[in-house]
Amino acid sequence: MMRTAALLIISLWVAVADADTTLRIGNGGEPETLDPQRAAGVSTGNILRDLDEGLTAIGPGGDALPAAAERWEVDADGLRWIFHLRDGARWSNGDAVTADDFVAGLRRTVDPATGSGYARMLDVIANAGAVASGRLAAVQLGVEALDARTLQIRLALPAPYLPGLLSHPSTFPVHRPSLREYGRDFARPGRLVSNGAYRLVEWSVQSRVVLERNRYYWNNAETAIDTVVYYPTEDLNSELKRYRADELEISSAIPTAQAPWIRAHLGPELHVANYLGSYYYGYNLTQPPFRAAPALRRALSMAVDREIITAKLLHGIVQPAYGWIPPGVADYTPQQPDWATWPRERRLAEARRLYAESGYSPARPLQVEIRYNTQDDNKRIAVVIAAMWKQALGAEVRLVNEEWKVFLQNRRLKRVTQVFRSSWIGDYDDASAFAEILRSTHGRNDSGYVSARYDGLLDEAAREADAGRRRASLEAAERLMLDEAPILPIYYYASKHLVKPRVLGWQDNILDYHYSKDLRLAAAPGTTR
Amino acid sequence: MLAYSLRRLATAVPTLWLLVTLSFFMMRAAPGGPFDGERQLPAEIELALQAEYHLDEPLWQQYGRYLGELAQGDLGPSFQYSGFRVSELIAAGAPVSLLLGLLALLLAMLAGIALGTYAALRRGRLADRAVMLFAMLGLSVPAYVTAPLLILVFAVALGWLPAGGWGGGGPAVAVLPVLALAAPQVAAIARLTRGALIEALAAPYIRTARAKGLPERRVVLRHALRPALLPVLSYLGPAAAGLITGSVVIEQVFGIPGLGRYFVQGALNRDYTLVLGVVLFYGAIVVLFNFIVDLLYGALDPRVRLAT
Numbered sequence: 001m002m003r004t005a006a007l008l009i010i011s012l013w014v015a016v017a018d019a020d021t022t023l024r025i026g027n028g029g030e031p032e033t034l035d036p037q038r039a040a041g042v043s044t045g046n047i048l049r050d051l052d053e054g055l056t057a058i059g060p061g062g063d064a065l066p067a068a069a070e071r072w073e074v075d076a077d078g079l080r081w082i083f084h085l086r087d088g089a090r091w092s093n094g095d096a097v098t099a100d101d102f103v104a105g106l107r108r109t110v111d112p113a114t115g116s117g118y119a120r121m122l123d124v125i126a127n128a129g130a131v132a133s134g135r136l137a138a139v140q141l142g143v144e145a146l147d148a149r150t151l152q153i154r155l156a157l158p159a160p161y162l163p164g165l166l167s168h169p170s171t172f173p174v175h176r177p178s179l180r181e182y183g184r185d186f187a188r189p190g191r192l193v194s195n196g197a198y199r200l201v202e203w204s205v206q207s208r209v210v211l212e213r214n215r216y217y218w219n220n221a222e223t224a225i226d227t228v229v230y231y232p233t234e235d236l237n238s239e240l241k242r243y244r245a246d247e248l249e250i251s252s253a254i255p256t257a258q259a260p261w262i263r264a265h266l267g268p269e270l271h272v273a274n275y276l277g278s279y280y281y282g283y284n285l286t287q288p289p290f291r292a293a294p295a296l297r298r299a300l301s302m303a304v305d306r307e308i309i310t311a312k313l314l315h316g317i318v319q320p321a322y323g324w325i326p327p328g329v330a331d332y333t334p335q336q337p338d339w340a341t342w343p344r345e346r347r348l349a350e351a352r353r354l355y356a357e358s359g360y361s362p363a364r365p366l367q368v369e370i371r372y373n374t375q376d377d378n379k380r381i382a383v384v385i386a387a388m389w390k391q392a393l394g395a396e397v398r399l400v401n402e403e404w405k406v407f408l409q410n411r412r413l414k415r416v417t418q419v420f421r422s423s424w425i426g427d428y429d430d431a432s433a434f435a436e437i438l439r440s441t442h443g444r445n446d447s448g449y450v451s452a453r454y455d456g457l458l459d460e461a462a463r464e465a466d467a468g469r470r471r472a473s474l475e476a477a478e479r480l481m482l483d484e485a486p487i488l489p490i491y492y493y494a495s496k497h498l499v500k501p502r503v504l505g506w507q508d509n510i511l512d513y514h515y516s517k518d519l520r521l522a523a524a525p526g527t528t529r
Numbered sequence: 530m531l532a533y534s535l536r537r538l539a540t541a542v543p544t545l546w547l548l549v550t551l552s553f554f555m556m557r558a559a560p561g562g563p564f565d566g567e568r569q570l571p572a573e574i575e576l577a578l579q580a581e582y583h584l585d586e587p588l589w590q591q592y593g594r595y596l597g598e599l600a601q602g603d604l605g606p607s608f609q610y611s612g613f614r615v616s617e618l619i620a621a622g623a624p625v626s627l628l629l630g631l632l633a634l635l636l637a638m639l640a641g642i643a644l645g646t647y648a649a650l651r652r653g654r655l656a657d658r659a660v661m662l663f664a665m666l667g668l669s670v671p672a673y674v675t676a677p678l679l680i681l682v683f684a685v686a687l688g689w690l691p692a693g694g695w696g697g698g699g700p701a702v703a704v705l706p707v708l709a710l711a712a713p714q715v716a717a718i719a720r721l722t723r724g725a726l727i728e729a730l731a732a733p734y735i736r737t738a739r740a741k742g743l744p745e746r747r748v749v750l751r752h753a754l755r756p757a758l759l760p761v762l763s764y765l766g767p768a769a770a771g772l773i774t775g776s777v778v779i780e781q782v783f784g785i786p787g788l789g790r791y792f793v794q795g796a797l798n799r800d801y802t803l804v805l806g807v808v809l810f811y812g813a814i815v816v817l818f819n820f821i822v823d824l825l826y827g828a829l830d831p832r833v834r835l836a837t
Contacts, residue, residue, distance in 0.1 A: 030794075033611040040568065115578040117568050134573050185612045205610060205618060206786035207695050231694060231784060237677060238693055238782050245684040245692035405561025405799055412569065423567070443569035 021226045021521050023503070026233035026243065028252035030206055035187040036172040037108045040117045042425070042512075043252070047230050048169040050211055050516045051194040055083050055102065055151070055166040060507035060518060062330070062429060064163035068097060068173070068195065069151070078158030078465040079126075083166075085149040090216035091175050092199035099145035101173035101195075106153075107131075108179075109170045111138040118170035121427055124159040124462075158465040161430035164330070167513070168428060197223050197517035206232055211516075224520040243498050249521070250506075250514075251498040256377060259315035262498070269498050272317055273508030274328035277425040277493030278434070280321070281370070281385070284417040285486055286448040289366060296366070297485035299354035300419075302339055302347045303392040304385055310491050313380050317496055321489035325434045325478055328510040331471055332431040335478040348392050355393045366395040372421035373407040381490065382421070411446045422446060425493065429511055431474045432461065438481055449486035537823070541816045548812045549599070549805060553592055556801050563608035563799040582608060595805070604809070605802035609795065615806035618791060623810060625695065626780075626787035630773030632707045637714035637768070642761065644715065645722025646754060652727055660719060667716025676709040676782040693784040706783045710776055714768055721764055725757035759830055766822035770815040 031044040036052055039045065049057075057067035066072075069083040089097040109116045110131045119132040126142025142154035155162070165171065175193040178186040186192060192200045197220070198211035209230040213223050231248065233239035236255040240262075243251045254262055254270070262270055283290040283297050290297055306320030322340035325332060339347055360366045370386060372378040379401060386397035402410065411420050424444070426433035436442055439458055440450040454477050461473035481487075495512040502522040506514060564570055564578050579585045583594060598605055604615035648660040683705060684692035691702050729735065730753050738748045777789035788807055795803035 030610075032609055035612065038611055040566065112571075112573040112577045115574055115581060117566070117570055117574070119574055120571055132571065132573065187612055204786060205613065205621060206780075206790055207784075233784065235781050235784075238680070238784060241677065241680045241685055242692040242694070242784070245680075245688065247692055247694065404797060405559070405565055408565045408567075409561045412565075425567075443571060444567075 021224065023225045023228045023250070023516055023519060023521065024248045025228065025230050025516075026239045026248045026251040027209075027230040028232070029234060030232040031203075031209065031230075033187055034192060034200065034203065034209075035184065036169040037105060037114055037116050037118075037174065038184070039169055043230075043232070045169050046514075047209055047211070048172065049167075049196070049513060050198045050228055051192070051196045051200060052169065052172040053089075053196040053217075054168065054172050055085075056163045057515065058164070058167050058429075058509065058511050058513040060505070060509065062328075062509035062511060064167055067167070068102075069166075072163065074162075076465075078160065079155045081153045081155070081162060082146070083151040083153070085151065086218055087149065089195065089218050091193045091195050092214045092216055093175075093193045094216050095175070095177070095193070096148070097173060097195045098148045099151040100148070101176060102151050102171075103143050103145050104176050104179070105172050105174040106143045107138040107141050108174055110141055114184075116170060118168070118427065121165070121168070121170065124155050124157055124162070124165075126154040126156045128156070157462045158470075160465075160467055160470070161330070161428055161432070164430065165428045197515070198228060208232075217517075219517070223517045225516055228516045240498070243500075246500075249500045249503050254317075254496050254498060256314055256317060259317050266498060269500060271495070271497045271499055271506065271508050273495050273512070274319075274326060274510050275425075275493040275495040275512055276326060276329065276429065276433070276510050277423060278321055278324055278326055278489060279318075279421075279423045279491050279493060280324070281488040281490060282411075282417075282420050282422045282447040283486060283488070284414050284420065284447060285450075286414050287418070289368065290418065293358055294484050295354040296358035296360070297488070298337075298483075299351040299358065299393065300389060300395075301337075301485055301488045302351035302354070304388055304488065304490070305344065306490060308388075309381055309384055313384060314377070314491065318491045318494045321492045323478060323482060324438075324487065324489050325431050326426075326492040326510075329426070329431050329434075330429045331467060333471075333475060335475055335482060337482045351392060355395075360393070360395070362394050366393065367398075368395055369398045369400055369418045370421070371400045371402065371407065371410065371417055371419065373404045374401045378421050385490075414446065414448050417446075419488075420446065422487070423493070431471075431478075432458075435461075435474055435477055438486065447486040449481070449484070451480070451484060454480055454484075534820075534824075537820050541813070541820075544816060545809060545812050549596075549809055550592075552805055552808045553595065553801075554588075556796075556799070556804055557588060559799065561799055563801065565799075582606065595802075599809075604806040607795075607800055607803045609798045609800040609803060615802045618803065619788065619806050619810055622786055622788040622791055625785060626773055626776060626789065629703065629706060629710060629776055629779070629785065629787060630769065632703060633711040633714065633772045633776075634765070634769050636707060636711040637718055637772075638765070640711070640715045641718025642722050642754075642758070644719040645761075646726060646749070648719065649723045649726035649730065650749065657723075661723070664716040664719045667712045668720075670712075672709055672713070672778045673782065675712050676705070676779055679705045679709055680782070693782070695783075695785045702783075706776075706779050706785060709782075710772060710779045714772065717764065717768070718761055721761045722757060725760050726753055729753040729757040755829060759826070762822060762825055762829060766818045767815075769818045770811075773814055774811045 027046055028043040029041055031047055032041060033039055036048050039048055053068045055069040056064040059065040068085055068089055070086045072081060072083045074081045085099055091097055108114050110119050110122055110128050112132055112134050122128045127136050127140050130136040131138050131141050144152045146152050173195060178191060178193050182191050189200050189203050197214055197217045199214040201212045202210040211228040213226050233252055236253055239251050242248050285291055310318050310320045322336035323334050327334045370382045372382050382399050386399060389395040389397050410416050424437055435458055437444050438449050440455055457473050457477035461470045464470040499506050504520040504522055505518050564575055583591060607613045607615050607618060644660050648657040651657045680692045683690045690704050695702055735753055738752045776787055777793050780787045780789045791803055792807045
């Protein structure tokens with residue numbers, strides 16, 4: 001009797017396991033909130049793109065495709081955009097998704113009272129800057145519902161990248177009745193109403209976020225995966241083990257040090273692709289020794305052998321960077337200084353000449369400090385760069401590591417920094433997402449780079465409706481910046497996921513956006529150990 | 530007994546108050562704030578966030594506000610997990626940490642005392658050396674080595690147990706973390722028990738007991754082991770508190786939603802209220818376990834009964 005019952009339970013369990021289409025994803029950090037307008041992190045964005053749907057979505061190849069909006073048009077001057085919402089788009093409680101929901105979401109992001117980290121990302125929208133700085137009320141933002149299914153967005157400047165920008169979670173609609181009822185605590189299980197392919201079922205902090213298909217989603221018939229579980233996986237080594245134990249179908253990343261082993265044993269499951277991010281060192285241009293010393297900055301940049309860093313330290317997972325804006329950015333050609341193509345010997349000779357020209361010599365070596373936030377890879381890179389500067393130029397380098405928040409404060413204050421570790425990940429697929437960071441007035445311009453010519457070229461690009469001329473201005477700005485060398489690019493980031501062979505439909509793209517609704521699971525689970 | 534217990538618990542209040550006060554001001558003295566990040570927030574937005582969490586008020590006023598809310602049982606909102614109250618997060622994490630810690634404590638006690646007794650009775654022989662070698666390994670190999678090794682063997686290679694996670698996995702998810710957490714404590718308790726038992730077995734009253742013709746089993750278990758457990762017991766108080774509060778590495782490696790991760794992440798993210806809440810909880814646990822050990826001490830040793 002007992003045996004029969006046990007057999008029955010086991011066979012039932014096996015049957016359920018077979019029929020189950022559950023996708024288990026390692027997601028890196030724990031989401032800080034599921035409120036699209038207050039969210040900030042990469043891991044949060046992954047979940048939000050499953051829960052909610054913007055006017056556009058990023059296609060598997062990286063292009064902006066119709067999503068909640070089925071089509072859009074733009075005036076000749078590029079300043080007035082009309083988005084037509086899909087008929088039959090519904091929230092997860094059955095309510096219709098309207099243009100007003102999008103207006104409410106956009107206003108909420110820009111309104112300083114919301115505390116959104118992305119308020120200034122929407123500066124291209126008419127009046128956005130004034131609203132974000134509190135000079136105008138949020139209702140004066142240049143977005144308007146012409147009727148329930150038509151949304152008009154007026155821009156202050158032409159922005160050909162607007163459709164891509166509108167796939168960002170901060171531009172997602174907000175379910176206004178929920179916001180009214182629960183205030184900013186609406187993004188919790190049991191309360192959160194979403195308009196994407198999935199709805200929130202469970203959120204156990206530090207444990208998992210469980211989503212189930214939203215049967216009101218307009219394209220629900222095409223959704224293949226019923227349940228998606230996101231696990232926080234801060235420890236990449238543990239994540240790798242869970243992946244190998246078949247507890248995850250997709251990993252958030254891989255531990256760099258394990259790359260050779262992974263290539264050898266899980267090769268076809270490793271997906272490495274260009275990612276919209278750069279790792280670089282900044283020079284503090286407001287203090288000696290780097291104030292008014294472009295030759296010295298160039299010399300140090302030339303003396304760094306990036307190939308050694310990417311090939312030996314980072315196991316060839318990432319690409320060496322000589323420019324700032326990563327390869328693969330839409331409608332942009334990566335820029336680099338002329339010397340990037342020189343042989344190493346010629347580079348070093350020029351670096352030594354510039355170093356001497358800046359007034360340094362073996363008798364009077366440069367004494368400089370590299371400051372970085374405490375982390376293994378940061379440390380290894382700093383040690384190698386210090387050795388390269390010592391060997392090539394005779395510079396005496398001191399390494400200072402600091403806890404993250406202490407480091408951030410010092411970097412921002414620009415008082416004690418000389419050379420500092422930095423990185424930037426673009427929020428949307430356009431060169432301006434990077435170029436603007438080095439504008440003299442930008443909050444993240446930690447180098448204190450002030451160049452009227454650079455700012456002027458960015459202004460020119462921003463005013464330009466013609467794609468070719470806009471691109472030329474942005475490329476000229478980057479070339480100018482690289483020549484003046486306020487930063488030292490080191491490598492371009494790569495997305496690096498492990499994906500089980502049974503996951504179908506996965507395509508690498510520069511934004512590293514992967515919507516669960518576009519994925520499928522093959523019937524027979526493959527096993528890898 | 531009751532009066533003693535009440536008196537002891539009453540002294541916990543000023544202790545915890547001091548702990549909270551020191552932690553409050555030390556957290557605020559740390560550079561950086563909860564809203565600093567790779568993406569620098571514009572001034573207006575940072576101001577709005579500070580106003581939302583009352584961080585724009587003078588520090589003494591924030592301290593007063595915190596104590597006032599604390600008196601009403603409210604630990605404030607979390608900065609990092611916007612939309613969550615700290616008390617909610619602790620209520621979710623504490624049972625996990627407690628369960629993990631208590632299971633590990635139970636395992637450490639049972640295995641540690643058994644191994645220690647076994648080794649003491651076979652003093653100098655191969656079995657004794659083997660147990661002591663194991664104890665030395667258990668003590669010297671840190672959890673961040675033991676835990677991944679256990680996962681590699683039992684989850685990845687053999688596929689017997691889950692490699693991590695907590696929710697929805699059944700009791701199997703607790704096995705490896707409890708083992709990894711208990712390992713050093715098993716070792717410590719085995720060493721303590723062995724040492725104390727060897728000493729006790731050499732005492733004159735044991736010779737007397739044997740001379741009286743008591744069976745060896747009774748001599749060891751009743752007359753020698755009982756006093757030998759006193760040092761073990763005084764070790765158990767801090768060990769229990771340590772197991773419950775010190776499982777950060779285990780939680781991180783196994784992806785377990787306990788309090789340890791909140792504590793570390795909270796400190797790194799300058800989530801002031803979350804750190805204070807966890808400090809307060811940990812403080813209460815340490816006080817509580819020391820108190821329990823004092824009561825048990827009295828039960829085991831008549832000489833320290835209460836009057837002290």
